[in-house]
Amino acid sequence: MNKSEAKNRIEKLIKVINYHRYLYHVQDRQEISDAALDSLKKELFDLEQQYPDLVASDSPTQRVGGEPLKDFKKVRHAKRMLSLNDVFSKEDFYRWHERISKLLTEQERSQLDFYCELKIDGLAIELEYNNSMLVQGSTRGDGSIGEDITQNLKTVESIPLKFEIRNYKFEIPRTLVVRGEVFISKKGFEEINKIQIKKGLPPYANPRNIAAGSVRQLDPKITASRHLDSFAYDIVTDMGIKTHQQAHTMLKELGFKTNEKNQYCKSIEEVFHFYEQVGKIREKLNYEIDGIVVIINNNTIYEKLGVVGKAPRGAVAFKFAQSQATTKIVDIKVQIGRTGALTPVAVLQPVQVSGITISRATLHNEDEIKRLGLKIGDTVIVGRAGDVIPNVVKVLPELRNGEEKEFVMPKICPSCNTKLEKSDTEALWRCSNKNCFARKRRAFYHFVSRAAFNIEGLGPKIIDRLLDEGLVQDPSDLFELKEGDMVQLERFAEKSAGNLVQSIAQKREILLPRFIYALGIRNVGAETAVDLANHFGSIEKLQRAAREDFQHISNIGPIVANSIHEWFGDKHSVKFLEKLKKHVIIKNPERKTTSKLSGKIFVLTGGLESMERELAKERIRALGGEISESVSKTTDFVVAGKEAGSKLDKAKKLGVRVIGEEEFLKLIA
Ligand code: IVH
Numbered sequence: 001m002n003k004s005e006a007k008n009r010i011e012k013l014i015k016v017i018n019y020h021r022y023l024y025h026v027q028d029r030q031e032i033s034d035a036a037l038d039s040l041k042k043e044l045f046d047l048e049q050q051y052p053d054l055v056a057s058d059s060p061t062q063r064v065g066g067e068p069l070k071d072f073k074k075v076r077h078a079k080r081m082l083s084l085n086d087v088f089s090k091e092d093f094y095r096w097h098e099r100i101s102k103l104l105t106e107q108e109r110s111q112l113d114f115y116c117e118l119k120i121d122g123l124a125i126e127l128e129y130n131n132s133m134l135v136q137g138s139t140r141g142d143g144s145i146g147e148d149i150t151q152n153l154k155t156v157e158s159i160p161l162k163f164e165i166r167n168y169k170f171e172i173p174r175t176l177v178v179r180g181e182v183f184i185s186k187k188g189f190e191e192i193n194k195i196q197i198k199k200g201l202p203p204y205a206n207p208r209n210i211a212a213g214s215v216r217q218l219d220p221k222i223t224a225s226r227h228l229d230s231f232a233y234d235i236v237t238d239m240g241i242k243t244h245q246q247a248h249t250m251l252k253e254l255g256f257k258t259n260e261k262n263q264y265c266k267s268i269e270e271v272f273h274f275y276e277q278v279g280k281i282r283e284k285l286n287y288e289i290d291g292i293v294v295i296i297n298n299n300t301i302y303e304k305l306g307v308v309g310k311a312p313r314g315a316v317a318f319k320f321a322q323s324q325a326t327t328k329i330v331d332i333k334v335q336i337g338r339t340g341a342l343t344p345v346a347v348l349q350p351v352q353v354s355g356i357t358i359s360r361a362t363l364h365n366e367d368e369i370k371r372l373g374l375k376i377g378d379t380v381i382v383g384r385a386g387d388v389i390p391n392v393v394k395v396l397p398e399l400r401n402g403e404e405k406e407f408v409m410p411k412i413c414p415s416c417n418t419k420l421e422k423s424d425t426e427a428l429w430r431c432s433n434k435n436c437f438a439r440k441r442r443a444f445y446h447f448v449s450r451a452a453f454n455i456e457g458l459g460p461k462i463i464d465r466l467l468d469e470g471l472v473q474d475p476s477d478l479f480e481l482k483e484g485d486m487v488q489l490e491r492f493a494e495k496s497a498g499n500l501v502q503s504i505a506q507k508r509e510i511l512l513p514r515f516i517y518a519l520g521i522r523n524v525g526a527e528t529a530v531d532l533a534n535h536f537g538s539i540e541k542l543q544r545a546a547r548e549d550f551q552h553i554s555n556i557g558p559i560v561a562n563s564i565h566e567w568f569g570d571k572h573s574v575k576f577l578e579k580l581k582k583h584v585i586i587k588n589p590e591r592k593t594t595s596k597l598s599g600k601i602f603v604l605t606g607g608l609e610s611m612e613r614e615l616a617k618e619r620i621r622a623l624g625g626e627i628s629e630s631v632s633k634t635t636d637f638v639v640a641g642k643e644a645g646s647k648l649d650k651a652k653k654l655g656v657r658v659i660g661e662e663e664f665l666k667l668i669a
Contacts, residue, residue, distance in 0.1 A: 001047075003051060003054075005401075006054060008052050008401055009047060009386055010047055010054050011056075012399045013210075013399070014044065014059055016040060016398045017037065017148075018060060018401060021041075023062060032381060032394065033323075034206065035323055035324040036325070036394075038086060038319070038596070039325040039327075041060060041086070042086060042088065044060065044379040045061055045085060045348070048061060055309070059309070060312075060585070061085075071216075072147035072148050073148035074141075074148070074323050075126075075138040075145065075148045075255050077143070077144050077145070077146060078177060078236065080307075081140040081141075081144075082178070084312045084315055084317040086316070087316050087319070088352060089145055090272060092293075093268070093272075093318060096536070097268060100305055100313055103305060103313070104301065104304075104305075108301050108304075109504075110374050111301075112301065113296075113297045114266075114295065114297070115244040115262070115264055115265070115294075115297045116260040116263050116264075116271055116274045116275075116292050116293070116294050117233060117259060117292060117293040118261050118285075118292060119292055120183050120259075121183065121206060121207050121287075121290050122181040122207065122211045122230075122233060122287075123139065123182050123215060123548075124147065124181065124213045125137060125139060125140075125153060125181065125182050125215070125230070126139075126177060126178070126179050126236070126425060127177070127179070127180070128176075128195070129163060129175070129178070130174065132162050132172070134153075134160065134162065134464050135150075135152065136148065137159070139212075139216070143310065145409075149215045151220045152214075153226035154219060154220070155220050155223045156223075156228045158229050158257040159255070159256075159257075160256060163176075163254040163255045163256070170240065170250065171239065175504050177235070177236040178235055178251065178256065179232070179233060179236060180230055180232035180233050181231050182211050182215055182229070182230045183207060183228065183231075184207050184210050184226060184227070184287075184423050185229060185286050185287050186285075188227055188228075188253045189206075189210055192204065192226065205284070206288070207288045210226065214226040214228055228496070229287065231259045232251045232257060232258055233248070233251075233259075233293075235251060241299060242298070242299055242300075243297045243510045244296075244297050245264050246287045247295055248262060261278070261579060265537050271580070272655065274292065275291075275292055275318055279293055279320060287322075290317075290320060291319035292317075293317055294316050296315065302315070321352060321354050323336050324353065324383040324393065325353050325381070325382060326351075326379055326382070326396065327349045327376050328348070328379055329346050329347070329348060329375075329376055329377060329392075330347045330348060331376055332345070332407045333347060333473055334410060334457075335473055336436060337437070337467075337470075340431040340432060340437065341428045342409070342410075342428065342431065343363070344364075344366065344368075344409070345360055345361070345363060345471070346360065346361045346363050346374075347360060347394055348361060350482055351382065351516075352484075353382060353383060353384050353484060356384075356483050356484035356497075357479070357482040357483060358382065358390040358482055358485055359480060359482045360390065360470070360471050360485045361382055361390040361391050362389070362391065362469060362470060363391075363392065366409050366429070372394070372395050374392065374395050374407065375404035375405055376404060376405040376406075376407055377401075378395050378396070378397070378398075379396045380393070380394065380396065381396065384484070388488050389488040390485065390488060403595070409566055413431035413436060415431070415436050415440055416431065416435070417438065418431050418432060418433040440474075441460075443474075443475070444467065445463060446518070448463065448475070450612070451517055451526045452517050452518035453507050453514070454507065454614065455478070455507050457496070457499060457500050457503050458478075458503070463499070465489045469488065471486070473516075475576075475580070476576060478504050479504050479508065479542045479583035479584070481504065483497045483501050508584050509584070509587060510584055510585070510586055511587055511588065512527070512539065512586050513532075513533040513534075513621075514529070515539065516529040516542065519573075521564055521567040523559060523560045527627065527628075528555065528556065530621060531553055531554070531555050531556060533562070533588060537588055539581070542564075542568070543568050545565070546565075547561055547562070549580045551598060555566065557586060589621075589622055595624035595626035596623065596624075597620060597668075598624030599624070599626075600625045600636040600637065601626045602620050602625050602626065602627055602636065602637050602638075603628050603629070603630065603656075604627070604641070605644040605647035605648055606642050606645065607640040607645030608639075608661050608664075609661060610644075610665065616639070616668075619668045623668060631651050631656055632654070633654055635651070635656045636656075637657055637659055637664075638651035638657070638658045638659070639660075640658050640660060641661055
């Protein structure tokens with residue numbers, strides 16, 4: 001995105017985010033999920049990082065949300081109550097770490113350690129103590145001015161009304177300001193929502209909403225009935241405490257409730273480990289958390305890093321995977337199912353949803369696109385239906401820039417050009433050509449087969465499902481698949497999705513003969529592919545070859561030459577090849593002409609125990625040997641593996657030298 005595009009996008013994002021923030025914080029209403037709003041804020045934040053001079057003063061990143069309600073006394077915070085910037089992945093986290101590292105000296109960098117806390121889904125509060133007595137409790141409000149909710153906070157049992165001085169290491173100042181979080185337990189959340197529903201009232205969307213609603217009651221008795229809880233996480237008053245960890249110890253000693261699960265981490269690896277461990281116990285906790293807070297432990301360094309906008313540089317919220325995110329629709333493709341039905345599929349800018357990256361989402365049918373009001377280029381909220389299948393939840397038309405394109409369902413089949421038909425009873429368009437999709441499928445099977453790309457774990461069954469769901473249109477799409485795209489396939493566990501993505505990635509590098517063979521050109525088998533690779537040396541040269549150029553290659557007659565030439569002249573093939581070349585690295589091994597196997601012709605029969613047949617062939621070729629499929633007098637060696645068949649008999653008859661696996665291995669060693 002160039003600067004003027006970024007400026008445009010930033011302006012639009014600010015408008016949309018501010019609208020939803022107002023709904024949420026002032027009107028207590030929600031039109032889009034927290035996760036979707038977070039996702040938009042993250043995009044804005046990233047753009048502002050990229051173009052710092054485009055940070056507008058009304059940007060949501062520059063202020064803390066929540067205007068004080070009219071009904072409570074206003075309280076000015078001695079020190080601004082800040083918020084935190086979010087990171088959603090290890091990459092984001094590294095970026096934050098890099099950013100702050102640049103602002104530190106070598107020595108400071110070397111002693112950088114962290115204190116990690118559970119990020120409670122509640123409401124930030126400030127507590128002021130005078131002579132160890134609680135004198136004031138307040139909400140964050142807009143960060144500078146909050147609401148006085150002292151009477152309500154006094155009903156929260158875990159907040160000390162008077163703290164005990166048991167620690168003599170520090171002198172406790174007369175006025176002590178402590179910050180923390182009030183929250184409601186998962187059980188409390190459920191119970192209150194049950195009551196809401198019984199009363200015919202809308203249920204609260206999340207525990208934070210209830211906590212917020214409960215402490216802002218004008219009648220403290222209502223607050224008391226909600227059984228709120230609290231954790232303290234910071235001492236604002238300067239009393240010479242050196243580290244954030246010490247502040248927590250101090251809070252605990254003073255009688256505040258601190259979170260026992262919080263942990264000191266001395267390296268990024270330990271932070272990641274803690275994040276993962278917390279993710280695992282998250283379900284078992286009796287309160288909601290939405291991530292961890294990572295704070296630079298050394299207070300001097302933390303203070304030195306200062307504040308940018310609404311957040312300190314020295315801390316981040318490392319959030320858990322969100323179940324919704326916003327992204328862009330790059331394209332809408334149409335896929336033809338095995339029954340001929342056409343399904344539109346959205347190609348997305350890859351995005352993480354529930355911890356997994358997705359790049360495709362089914363749109364079901366034409367009517368669904370109309371219902372969503374979706375255009376190509378739109379920013380959308382995507383989710384995973386039933387936590388599995390990626391789907392487009394909502395379009396955000398406010399973010400359009402005029403370049404979006406209307407999607408038009410094709411009138412003829414994009415695969416075989418047959419005129420499409422729409423039945424009266426369904427919302428589906430169909431291609432009636434029985435051969436259409438079957439052909440495509442076969443090309444796919446061939447592409448991943450052993451002698452071609454040899455992609456492990458990708459058999460016909462999975463290919464069928466990938467095609468049926470519209471996740472892939474041609475074999476080059478395989479390399480774009482993300483884990484989350486595949487998990488949607490029924491009975492496809494996340495683990496196997498991950499494995500498959502990995503085994504596809506492993507095959508990005510391919511030898512030229514295999515690559516040529518994989519293209520599925522008519523009359524070009526594995527041997528012809530080897531001849532072509534040897535002769536031309538690169539796919540580009542082969543692509544440019546004229547019909548006459550094939551005449552000089554032994555083993556290639558006019559029919560084969562014709563079909564090769566035709567294939568490379570077809571515009572669909574050219575497009576496919578160009579796409580494919582973006583994803584793969586094609587290598588052409590030098591032929592070793594001086595090798596001991598040069599000029600020797602091998603025939604393989606039966607199974608080898610120590611290696612796959614294709615690998616054996618590759619080794620022979622790499623050493624200058626040739627492979628033949630049938631035994632003749634010119635054959636030099638017949639390699640006989642287990643259960644060798646008629647080729648072995650023929651070799652014996654012709655007096656061709658037969659070697660076993662052991663001898664073969666020595667030969668190619
Ligand atoms: S430390 C500079 N620790 O998350 C703010 N915050 O977006 C330092 N929160 O407003 C806050 N649990 O209300 C901290 N263990 C924790 C927290 C926590 C929840 C909230 C807090 C803050 C928001 C940051």
